[in-house]
Amino acid sequence: MPAGFQQLGGETVTGTLALSVFTAVLGSLEFGYNIGVINAPQKIIEENYNATWVHRYGQAIPAGTLTSLWSLSVAIFSIGGMLSSFCVGFVSEWLGRRKAMLINNLLAFMGGTLMGLSKVCRSFEMLILGRLVIGAYCGEAGIRLDPYVRGRDSANQSARGAGHAAPILGLEQLLGGEELWPILMGLTVLPTVLQMALLPFCPESPRFLYIVRCQEHHAKRGLRRLTGRQEVGDLLAEMKEEKRRMDMERKVSIAELFRSPLHRQPMVISILLQLSQQLSGINAIFYYSTSIFTKAGVQSPVYATIGAGVVNCAFTVVSLFLVERMGRRTLHMLGLGGMCVCAVVMTIALSLLDTVPAMSYVSMLSIFGFVAFFEVGPGPIPWFIVAELFSQGPRPAAMAVAGCSNWTANFIIGMGFQYVAELCGPYVFLIFAALLLFFLVFTFFRVPETRGKTFDQISANFHHASADDAMMDMDMELNKTSTELDYFGDESIN
The missing domain is CATH 1.20.5 (Single alpha-helices involved in coiled-coils or other helix-helix interfaces)
Structure with a gap:
């Protein structure tokens, strides 16, 4: 819901509030959808790349070129996210949350259109460019939506998890066939159109109106629409206190974050937490699970990929119940440790596959466990902790650096995994196991617990x-x- 409503427990959920939350989290749905949508139809799209190459040059595409093009198609999504993550704060402060979301939807519409028309135009460049543009959309939506739906993180996380179920539509019997895969890629425009149609009926964020624009009257009107109450003085008082704290503390630039001894340590922790999320290897699963399951000897790899998406959705919901009941640090370590064990088991199963065919089932279960433990810890926790390590002044710059670190690591995995997998064979996940062990040790010794603590208590450490x-x-x-x-x-x- 619009920022400024952290404490609405026990309040009646009005139609305006439900509409605002639903509309806002459509961006999270698209984020999850575009992470996983390219996975299931990989072979069919690669065949289309080859057909395009033959049409242009009269010969089959070289294997190395195909690998490079496919890796770029997957990973360039992260470049778009990386570039746009730095623009989020500026655009939101300039236009407001609602107008910024409307403008951002133009990127999603352009990206979906480029991908959907790429086959008709015989242009894999259009698909790659579309992935770049849709990544730029997700980079802005992924960070902007978190404050816009503050206090309703369950809806945000659930929508993102639901988007990860995109491989279901990638079944050959549905939209993953040779003729329909462009529709699968272009389907991302539907949530965009729906969000653009609904946003004019949603109020602007009262927090933005009061704190940024100093429009108390409009902020009150928005509060009344969202809560259904005429008396909203208590909620306005909370925003007044937040504005007072913000006015007392100047904004900190990115360069100052690293120069200041006070901010340097939490900034390093924030970056490493983001790296622990992406260098865990999770997007190697989301981007390439179909090919991983194929190498693992699974007879129906697409269905196994769908299973991984279902596990992801289920444990996204589980994590929502755990995150406020267990410590952030505890959950993060639990997730990292579980993923490390699953990565080792996966490696053993893949290495024994030739002699013990039943190991294909062990590898499949270990991948499911890998995804489940990710959603328990490294999936949601880094963003919680980063937001809680910084006060109002340095927080926007810290979130921008954290977002860029996350997207950069995402790109490294998306672009490099296929090459490393070809080089290391069944032992590729030992690299992730070693990284997970390092991040687990780092979290144990250096990351403070933030749940239930004020910023002053965290800062004192x-x-x-x-x-x-x-x-x-x-x-x-x-x-x-x-x-x-x-x-x-x-x-x-x-």
Whole structure:
């Protein structure tokens, strides 16, 4: 729902509120859809790339070129997200949440149209460009929607999880066949059209109206529409207090985040948490699970891919119940540890596949477990912790850096996984197991628990750590000076 409604427990859910939440999370649905949609029809789209190459050049496409084109088709989605993640704050502050979402939908419409027409135009470049543009849409939607539906993260996460079920539509009997796959790729315009049609009926974020535009009257009107109450003084008082805190604290630039000793440590933690999400290997599963299941000897890899999507949806819901009952840090470590074990089991199963055919089932179950543990911890937790590590001043810059780190790692996995998999064979997931173990150890020693703590309590830990580091540096400097004095004293005696 629109930002500014963190505490609406027990309130009547009005039609306007339900409409606003539903409309906003359509962007999360598209995000999840475009992550997984390209997975199931991989072979058919690759055949289309080859047919296009033959039409142009009169010969089959070289295997290396096909691998590069397909990796680019998958990974360029992340480049779009990376570039747009830096524009979110500026566009939202300039236009407001609702208008920014309307403008952003133009990107989704352009991207879906390019992908949907790529086969008719005999142009794999259009598909690649469409993936870039739809990635730019998702980069803005993925970060902007989190504040817009603040207090309704369950709807946001559920919509994103539902989008991951896209491989179901990728079945050859549905839209994954040779003739219909462009419709599958272009289907992303439907939520866009629906969101554009519904947004004019949704109120602007009252928090934006009051805190950014200083329009108290309009903010009150929006609050009344969303809550169904005429008296909204308590909610307005919360926003007044938030505005007072924001006015007291100046905004921090990205460069200042890394220069300031106060912000440097939480910034490093934020970046590594984002890397733990993407370098876990989860998008190797979401992007390439059909080919992974094929190599694992699964007879119906597309159905196994659908199974992974269903597991993802189910455990997205499970994580919603756990995240406020268990510590952020605890859940993150549980997820990382579970994924590490599943990656090791997957490697063993794949390496024994030639001698023990039944290992194909073990590898399939380990992939399901890998996805489940991701949704319990590394999926949602990094974004929770990053938002809670920073106060109002540095938070926008910190979220931009965190988002860019996330998308960059996403691109590395999308672009490089096929090459590494060909090089390492069944042992490719040992690399992810090692990375997961590293992130688990880092989380245990360096990441604080943030659930139930105020920012001041969290910040005090970093102040204490910074003070300890400063004292250690001072002691080292004093010891160095003392040693030099002793040396020169001995020299003068000699």
